[in-house]
Amino acid sequence: MTESAKEDAYKKTLEELKIMNICVEIDNLLTNNTITISKCNKLRDCSSVWVVSAIKRATTDKGPWEMLKHCIEELGPGGECKSINFICTMTDDIDQKEYCRSERLPDTTSIADCILHRNGCTKKKMKEKIEHLNPGIKKLMERFSIDVFTVSSKAFFEQNPVVQKPDTEIPKLQDVLKNLNKSINRELARDYINEAMGVLSLIQSCRKQQDEALVQKKAEFLDDLKKNLIEALNELDCQFVIIQNNLDQCLSKGVLESVQQCLENARTEVIAPTTDNRGYHKILKALCKRNGSYKSKNWEVILDLNNCLARPMKKNINEEFSIIFPVNKKTGKSIQEHLDKFSIIQKDNTYPRSSMFHHIQNFIKTQETKLKASCSREILEIKKEMYASIKLTIQTKMTPCYEKAANVKGEGSFMKMQNILTETIESLKEEMFSEVKEEVLKKFKKFKLYIKDYMESELNQSIELFLLTTNTTFFDVSREIEELEKL
Structure with a gap:
């Protein structure tokens, strides 16, 4: 997004923002059934790698894990990656009775609890897969903080959602981005103040001495x-x-x-x-x-x-x-x-x-x-x-x-x-x-x-x-x- 587009974004309504190209791209990303790695031009420039996946591919296919191993090997100690975040996009559509039967849950389990149970199981499966990576890859991954998010954008935006907003895990992702933005802004402000302090100190020290x-x-x-x-x-x-x-x-x-x-x-x-x-x-x-x-x-x-x-x-x-x-x-x-x-x-x-x-x-x-x-x-x-x-x-x-x-x-x-x-x-x-x-x-x-x-x-x-x-x-x-x- 260009600088002018960023400035204009602050003046637009929510409905206008929703139809912007960038929002369409995000929606496509969250609903896509393929695996992608962070959009950085150079993989080694990434400070955070986001592995985005639909749940079926992430837990059953070989591809995502081969890609992950390859990327970790490429990043290695030669990169500056600090965190790897798996984002599993989850649907809210779930057959309550069938899910309860398949997971051996009581028939009285609510849809919300079924969804939360499924999301929890997904996290567990993802982390188990990480644990079973070969020792060399696991050793490299010790350098990164790793987290798994099971997100539901549909429930987050619904007026009367089946699950509460915190349970959609989108607020957690928002916090990650906010903290990243704050750290960047703090660093920029610190550099600016340091530079200004230096100029003023130079002026003050050079006052005419008799x-x-x-x-x-x-x-x-x-x-x-x-x-x-x-x-x-x-x-x-x-x-x-x-x-x-x-x-x-x-x-x-x-x-x-x-x-x-x-x-x-x-x-x-x-x-x-x-x-x-x-x-x-x-x-x-x-x-x-x-x-x-x-x-x-x-x-x-x-x-x-x-x-x-x-x-x-x-x-x-x-x-x-x-x-x-x-x-x-x-x-x-x-x-x-x-x-x-x-x-x-x-x-x-x-x-x-x-x-x-x-x-x-x-x-x-x-x-x-x-x-x-x-x-x-x-x-x-x-x-x-x-x-x-x-x-x-x-x-x-x-x-x-x-x-x-x-x-x-x-x-x-x-x-x-x-x-x-x-x-x-x-x-x-x-x-x-x-x-x-x-x-x-x-x-x-x-x-x-x-x-x-x-x-x-x-x-x-x-x-x-x-x-x-x-x-x-x-x-x-x-x-x-x-x-x-x-x-």
Whole structure:
């Protein structure tokens, strides 16, 4: 929805809103019998994945669960997903007697209680299915908060519904969205206030000073800040070196396991997963045409040779990635926590509030906060790039092989495709996985240098601002600063 459309929405009546395209899309989404994943352009950009499903497909079909496993593997520690929400759209139509008989409930059970019982059973079945996912997928899912909503939009909007509004679970979904919106607004407001505080502190600290002794003291104070910057950067560099060494060890182990396991994994999972080859040659051909990945329309069959080959590498860095780049918790060793500790203000609040030095410190702190927020976004991007590079490097190395296999025709083409894939993996495996390791480390080293250079140049510029002399007498903005401090 465009910004202008959002603004217009506030002026429309409920009836006008109901016929808008966006509302039609939502209605179609809630009544559709297919499975969809969040509409994010890039799966790894999702902060919350919503799996939307009609109840029959969610509890009986293989497709939704294959899709879920695939998406979790793709998200892995390389994503920033914080929650997975299953939304089961429920109908209010239920045959009371038949349902009571099938569920062995008393015949006197009301329709409302039947609906609530069915919804409760649905939640239970969904959670049981999650519990029975393979150990590797379950381990990855420990990073996410998981919830199941059984929603009924029809009952929510009815004047005299069979079930009460809270039981439709739509209010719970509304709370999830409201809290998400509030957190975003709080973050935006915090950034705005921090920026304004920095500007006012800079103005207040630069008010014309006539005392030469004070000017000299100011110069010494700024020199101390520069020394503190060098020390803080050295400490940050030490932490980066430790992280890099840990990553190197995990990747080295991943290379060894990948070389040992890749061919067997590729054969059993993708190249020759079944003794019945009828029809499978078409799937393998389609996989080669799509650079190593294949997904059937109903998600019943999901194959990804690149991901299969990447799995040992990912497995060996998953735990370290979760320590370095955690989503919902502190580990004591994360890059973000090291950045949060970074500061060139070593003795805070040692000067009176009216003091020039107090305002200099305030300005530097606001600049540090702004820089750290910018670095946080870079951390998320490098996290995604490093994790994605594992599969991407493998895919790039395997692409000529896929093209060659896809062009095979005629009698015996299936076996020829299998041989091309097998022989290529065997010949490339040591070189390919070593390149994977080097690519991941290269991206980390580049990121490390960027963060250090960025913090150094920006904070040096901030310090230099106070060395500039001026003949201008600025306004006293102490009252404005106090107002922002209250906020």
